[in-house]
Amino acid sequence: MIDRSEKTRRGEDTVDNAMETDAEDVPVETHLFVDGEARPASAGRLYPIYNPARPDELVGHAAAADADDVDAAVRAADAAFPAWSSRTYTERAELLIAIADALSSDDADVARRSRLFCREHGKILRETHLELSRLGDRFRLSASYAERLAADETLQGPPFDTIITRQPRGVAALIVPWNWPLSILGAKLPQALMAGNTVVVKPSHNSALAPSQTLRIIAEMLPPGVLSVVTGSASDIGDPLVRHPLVRFVNFTGSVEVGRHVMRQAADNLTPVTLELGGNDAALICEDAALDDGAFMRMYMGAFMSSGQICMALKRLYVHRSRFDEVVDGLEATCNRMVVGDGLLDGTNMGPVNNAKQLQVVTDMINEARHSGTDVRELGQVPDEALYATGYFQRPTLVVDPDPSLKIVAEEQFGPALPILPFDTEDEAIAAANDSRFGLCSSVWTEDRDRAVALSRRIEAGYTYLNAHGPAAQDGRGPFGGFKDSGIGRNLGYEGVIQFQGHHTISGPSGWLIS
Numbered sequence: 203m204i205d206r207s208e209k210t211r212r213g214e215d216t217v218d219n220a221m222e223t224d225a226e227d228v229p230v231e232t233h234l235f236v237d238g239e240a241r242p243a244s245a246g247r248l249y250p251i252y253n254p255a256r257p258d259e260l261v262g263h264a265a266a267a268d269a270d271d272v273d274a275a276v277r278a279a280d281a282a283f284p285a286w287s288s289r290t291y292t293e294r295a296e297l298l299i300a301i302a303d304a305l306s307s308d309d310a311d312v313a314r315r316s317r318l319f320c321r322e323h324g325k326i327l328r329e330t331h332l333e334l335s336r337l338g339d340r341f342r343l344s345a346s347y348a349e350r351l352a353a354d355e356t357l358q359g360p361p362f363d364t365i366i367t368r369q370p371r372g373v374a375a376l377i378v379p380w381n382w383p384l385s386i387l388g389a390k391l392p393q394a395l396m397a398g399n400t401v402v403v404k405p406s407h408n409s410a411l412a413p414s415q416t417l418r419i420i421a422e423m424l425p426p427g428v429l430s431v432v433t434g435s436a437s438d439i440g441d442p443l444v445r446h447p448l449v450r451f452v453n454f455t456g457s458v459e460v461g462r463h464v465m466r467q468a469a470d471n472l473t474p475v476t477l478e479l480g481g482n483d484a485a486l487i488c489e490d491a492a493l494d495d496g497a498f499m500r501m502y503m504g505a506f507m508s509s510g511q512i513c514m515a516l517k518r519l520y521v522h523r524s525r526f527d528e529v530v531d532g533l534e535a536t537c538n539r540m541v542v543g544d545g546l547l548d549g550t551n552m553g554p555v556n557n558a559k560q561l562q563v564v565t566d567m568i569n570e571a572r573h574s575g576t577d578v579r580e581l582g583q584v585p586d587e588a589l590y591a592t593g594y595f596q597r598p599t600l601v602v603d604p605d606p607s608l609k610i611v612a613e614e615q616f617g618p619a620l621p622i623l624p625f626d627t628e629d630e631a632i633a634a635a636n637d638s639r640f641g642l643c644s645s646v647w648t649e650d651r652d653r654a655v656a657l658s659r660r661i662e663a664g665y666t667y668l669n670a671h672g673p674a675a676q677d678g679r680g681p682f683g684g685f686k687d688s689g690i691g692r693n694l695g696y697e698g699v700i701q702f703q704g705h706h707t708i709s710g711p712s713g714w715l716i717s
Contacts (some may be wrong), residue, residue, distance in 0.1 A: 232262065258592075295348035376391060582598045597618065
């Protein structure tokens with residue numbers, strides 16, 4: 203375990219050699235972190251990451267790992283498992299709290315990593331700060347379960363007395379997507395560690411720099427091997443990680459197609475998986491909903507935060523016909539106040555889409571709707587038209603009353619485009635909301651509490667927000683995950699910790715085992 207403050211006193215680099223300069227926006231280089239030390243990829247390869255707001259601007263290089271690097275990371279984690287899993291929950295909780303404190307203790311470092319994260323990902327600075335702070339919060343939340351985790355369940359006979367306990371699984375492979383890498387990391391990593399597992403993390407190929415630096419802060423506070431980090435393309439290291447015989451659990455967040463592939467690869471070793479996949483979240487605006495400026499801002503944030511690139515974003519808005527025009531007008535006015543541009547610039551409300559491929563998916567959906575004759579409104583303010591034309595930008599777009607068969611409704615957009623559709627009855631609204639292969643999140647907007655709960659229970663979703671939608675409205679104490687093509691298993695909350703454990707039942711004659 204490395205004392206970061208001691209390293210600083212010795213004048214050593216605490217992130218990577220490339221970070222020894224104080225100059226902002228100089229290209230950085232990140233390494234792998236395996237068995238307690240930073241190291242280059244075994245083949246010496248690197249790959250570039252560019253700024254999606256300015257695609258010709260190099261942000262930095264990340265180490266390109268291969269199967270040998272994955273093997274080294276997994277074997278280090280396996281070797282570290284006996285000692286780490288033998289620690290008490292209280293001991294692990296104390297270390298998780300210390301990590302949470304360290305993640306936010308250096309304001310200058312937090313600001314630097316936030317800026318780097320903004321440049322490699324595209325999201326605005328306020329959102330990168332939010333992700334960094336949320337990661338620390340989730341370490342603290344996981345630590346808070348120490349007493350509950352330590353308590354065994356007992357069943358007293360006759361004819362048997364039984365103790366039901368849990369034990370960690372072993373090496374956990376955590377695969378993180380590009381859209382909210384640090385926040386989603388916070389839904390997996392502290393839980394896996396708290397449960398007693400050792401971990402190998404694969405950050406997204408598209409957003410690996412700030413996450414790697416942040417993970418190194420965490421790994422340096424843990425015993426060697428407890429946390430390793432491997433970066434690189436999924437084609438090079440995804441399968442070797444998932445298929446490794448020493449990996450005992452896989453937790454993946456990403457697309458449905460890749461999730462299916464991960465599940466197939468893990469099946470050969472009977473490795474259990476948690477899959478948090480796509481969503482096409484429906485929101486129901488009832489006729490009694492409170493529609494003030496605050497409500498429209500919550501709708502906007504639910505749909506367009508991080509340029510709509512959130513699995514739990516509001517992606518289909520169903521509005522009672524009596525309030526339809528009011529909602530369209532209110533959202534249009536809200537969208538038109540937003541400034542689209544470089545997330546580093548003051549006053550920017552929405553940055554670019556992360557990559558050209560995803561931008562094409564979104565614009566294809568918008569164009570299909572437009573060519574069908576649907577009312578498509580591209581909104582927002584663009585102060586720098588030249589930047590907008592060269593970056594991966596899409597203005598916040600409302601698609602008004604589209605045919606439900608259009609892709610903008612039927613599929614996940616994962617970008618800043620929102621279809622708005624009318625309904626006349628609650629049954630019609632529920633049927634429309636559930637008419638999807640996804641079942642991740644949803645929301646109900648009404649002033650009637652009983653109605654809100656009753657409608658929520660009818661929606662096929664793993665999480666339902668009331669009078670809000672998305673990350674800003676999420677209670678991290680509750681389990682998070684979905685039904686249908688949105689995946690299997692749950693992250694976050696107490697359930698998010700015990701997913702990384704298996705039950706162990708100890709049984710004996712009644713009156714002998716439990717006195």
